[in-house]
Amino acid sequence: MSATISVSDLRKAYGDVAAVDGVSFEVTRGEFFGILGPNGAGKTTTLEIIEGLRKPDSGDVTVLGLPAWPRNDQLLPRIGVQLQASSFFERLTAREQIRTFASLYGVPAKNADDMLTTVGLTEQGGLRTEKLSGGQAQRLSIACALVHDPELLFLDEPTGALDPQARRNLWDLLRQISKSGRTVVLTTHHMDEAELLCDRVAIMDRGKILKAGPPAALVREIDQPVRISVQSGLVSAEQAGRLTGTGAGEVTDDGVSLSIATSDPATVLSGLARADALAGLRVQGATLEDVFLSLTGREYRA
Amino acid sequence: MRGGGFSSLSRAMFLGFVRDRAALIFSILLPVLFLLFFGSIYKNTSAPKLNLVAVGRVELLAQARQADPGLSRILTISHGRSVAAALADVRKGTDDGAVLQHGNTLVLRFSIADPTKAGLVNSVLGSIVQDANQAASGQPARFTLAASQVEDKSLKAIQYFTPGLLGWALASGAAFGAAITLVSWRENKLLRRLRLAPVGIGSIVGARIGIAVAIGLIQMAVFLAIATLPYFGLQLTSAWWMAIPLVVCGILAFMSIGLLVGAIAKTQQAATAITNLIILPMAFLGGAFIPLDFAPNWVKEASYVMPLRYLVTGMQDVMARGEGPASALPAIGILLGFTLLVGAIAVRMFRWDDI
Ligand SMILES: Nc1ncnc2c1ncn2[C@@H]1O[C@H](COP(=O)(O)OP(=O)(O)O)[C@@H](O)[C@H]1O
Numbered sequence: 284m285s286a287t288i289s290v291s292d293l294r295k296a297y298g299d300v301a302a303v304d305g306v307s308f309e310v311t312r313g314e315f316f317g318i319l320g321p322n323g324a325g326k327t328t329t330l331e332i333i334e335g336l337r338k339p340d341s342g343d344v345t346v347l348g349l350p351a352w353p354r355n356d357q358l359l360p361r362i363g364v365q366l367q368a369s370s371f372f373e374r375l376t377a378r379e380q381i382r383t384f385a386s387l388y389g390v391p392a393k394n395a396d397d398m399l400t401t402v403g404l405t406e407q408g409g410l411r412t413e414k415l416s417g418g419q420a421q422r423l424s425i426a427c428a429l430v431h432d433p434e435l436l437f438l439d440e441p442t443g444a445l446d447p448q449a450r451r452n453l454w455d456l457l458r459q460i461s462k463s464g465r466t467v468v469l470t471t472h473h474m475d476e477a478e479l480l481c482d483r484v485a486i487m488d489r490g491k492i493l494k495a496g497p498p499a500a501l502v503r504e505i506d507q508p509v510r511i512s513v514q515s516g517l518v519s520a521e522q523a524g525r526l527t528g529t530g531a532g533e534v535t536d537d538g539v540s541l542s543i544a545t546s547d548p549a550t551v552l553s554g555l556a557r558a559d560a561l562a563g564l565r566v567q568g569a570t571l572e573d574v575f576l577s578l579t580g581r582e583y584r585a
Numbered sequence: 586m587r588g589g590g591f592s593s594l595s596r597a598m599f600l601g602f603v604r605d606r607a608a609l610i611f612s613i614l615l616p617v618l619f620l621l622f623f624g625s626i627y628k629n630t631s632a633p634k635l636n637l638v639a640v641g642r643v644e645l646l647a648q649a650r651q652a653d654p655g656l657s658r659i660l661t662i663s664h665g666r667s668v669a670a671a672l673a674d675v676r677k678g679t680d681d682g683a684v685l686q687h688g689n690t691l692v693l694r695f696s697i698a699d700p701t702k703a704g705l706v707n708s709v710l711g712s713i714v715q716d717a718n719q720a721a722s723g724q725p726a727r728f729t730l731a732a733s734q735v736e737d738k739s740l741k742a743i744q745y746f747t748p749g750l751l752g753w754a755l756a757s758g759a760a761f762g763a764a765i766t767l768v769s770w771r772e773n774k775l776l777r778r779l780r781l782a783p784v785g786i787g788s789i790v791g792a793r794i795g796i797a798v799a800i801g802l803i804q805m806a807v808f809l810a811i812a813t814l815p816y817f818g819l820q821l822t823s824a825w826w827m828a829i830p831l832v833v834c835g836i837l838a839f840m841s842i843g844l845l846v847g848a849i850a851k852t853q854q855a856a857t858a859i860t861n862l863i864i865l866p867m868a869f870l871g872g873a874f875i876p877l878d879f880a881p882n883w884v885k886e887a888s889y890v891m892p893l894r895y896l897v898t899g900m901q902d903v904m905a906r907g908e909g910p911a912s913a914l915p916a917i918g919i920l921l922g923f924t925l926l927v928g929a930i931a932v933r934m935f936r937w938d939d940i
């Protein structure tokens with residue numbers, strides 16, 4: 284079976300800037316795929332080329348087996364696109380808004396109202412979109428993208444400007460959408476978001492995809508030590524050093540907590556347990572930020 | 586699906602318009618206020634009324650009023666207590682003339698502060714005396730004077746500026762509406778969102794045209810409803826209905842200007858400024874604010890390159906001057922030609938987004 288999205292050697296330059304510089308990847312059916320990278324990495328450009336909004340300088344893109352460019356009327360009803368929270372008709376209520384989008388696709392008003400319920404906006408249905416909170420507007424925007432029940436959904440930084448609570452609520456919604464069997468492609472500059480939501484992520488920087496794969500596999504691959512920390516004063520740095528064994532661990536004690544970096548956490552943990560020094564225990568594995576650091580040699584800064 | 590797109594887009598645009606207080610104020614309320622204002626100021630310019638104050642018994646006036654009831658339409662007569670008080674009133678301008686009768690002499694005292702009224706009061710009273718003389722002589726009049734205004738009798742001020750102000754309201758409504766919608770939809774990416782929906786550009790533009798025409802016809806209906814109130818006294822001439830196709834073509838012409846501005850401008854502020862820069866001078870030079878008949882020559886000449894001129898004079902011809910329906914055809918042709926030209930440029934300059 285062919286991939287839902289297949290991108291090969293995509294290039295797009297703006298003047299001297301190679302916004303997308305030889306990008307290739309595939310997205311399979313039902314997958315939750317993330318493009319992760321700092322601002323200016325080329326995520327939006329890549330996504331909009333796949334959506335058929337921009338024409339690539341070179342490279343091939345097929346979406347659901349059809350070429351993405353030029354704009355293909357047959358493709359449009361099968362994809363849903365969320366561009367930006369404020370892409371609404373002025374001065375319409377949330378319900379009028381989604382019903383308008385529904386009718387553009389020939390979808391009855393009833394389905395539109397149901398979709399409003401799905402994203403939890405029934406109560407705000409009569410509210411003008413200008414009056415919605417950031418999170419509510421974002422959810423309406425996603426609802427408008429989903430109203431015609433597309434197989435494939437594109438989301439460009441859906442949690443970009445949201446507060447932490449609104450972000451978590453939106454994550455729940457996105458998981459729910461993915462569970463319903465749709466293929467979802469999302470861009471984000473939040474590492475935690477990609478790690479939490481995506482089946483597979485592509486890490487992008489300066490127009491190139493540095494690495495792609497399941498977040499856990501990417502993290503495992505860099506083979507970074509696990510950081511274990513407990514309260515200061517339970518064991519001395521010396522004792523702790525012995526616990527790390529031969530694992531070339533590194534011990535630091537800042538007077539508040541004592542941290543041990545190790546590639547053999549099992550030994551360290553059981554050692555600490557034997558010394559009855561587990562108070563305030565925290566175990567931190569490597570994250571995608573470490574992956575980014577190891578790939579680029581730079582700290583990750585969104 | 587195309588049809589659904591057209592009607593739901595039209596609905597969305599219409600709701601967006603009627604809920605936009607600023608748009609309602611600028612396209613309907615403000616022009617109507619202008620109409621009310623000018624309508625009240627110039628209400629009497631074509632038939633000024635004369636106020637006379639009579640001191641004592643003025644037999645001649647009483648007879649004249651009996652003989653010609655129409656006289657009371659232009660003459661209001663009050664009674665003064667004394668000659669001195671009456672003269673003071675005339676000096677102040679509260680009355681246009683003081684009259685008293687000494688035997689067979691009708692005495693008129695008037696002020697030349699308002700020369701028009703001074704002339705009028707002299708000639709009205711002169712003709713009353715003449716009529717009385719004639720009646721006394723018992724002879725039928727040998728010579729009569731048939732005098733009438735050179736302007737069409739019905740062409741009162743309201744007849745000039747109803748089409749003028751309406752033309753301005755239509756022009757700015759259509760141009761601003763198109764320019765602002767285009768820019769704001771591009772700014773908030775709605776245009777691109779629509780591009781990814783299965784609706785054609787034809788449905789989007791068609792809906793916008795439909796809404797602009799609907800708004801224009803509402804403006805027209807409001808204007809005519811107010812101007813034809815007896816208080817303002819607009820009298821539509823027989824071929825006034827020809828103003829409807831004229832208005833539609835005018836809206837197309839000004840929409841094309843708006844679309845061109847919307848294609849060029851990057852922000853709503855820029856779009857507003859550019860549209861103002863185009864529409865305002867046109868309102869002054871195209872006969873909307875200053876009737877071209879009274880305008881200096883250079884304005885008349887400049888007006889020929891302004892599409893607003895054709896909309897305004899075309900409406901005046903069929904709505905107020907009593908010309909036939911065919912008189913609007915040249916204006917319609919010019920407006921449509923203008924639409925095609927500017928519309929074609931706008932299409933070439935059109936951008937879906939800022940990229
Ligand atoms: N329309 C454009 N014109 C000029 N440069 C652009 C345009 N779109 C994107 N770029 C440039 O391409 C690069 C990638 O941009 P973008 O795809 O928006 O990144 P991201 O979405 O990852 O933040 C940036 O350097 C940006 O300045």
Ligand SMILES: [Mg+2]
Pocket residue numbers: 326327328440
């Ligand atoms: Mg982006």
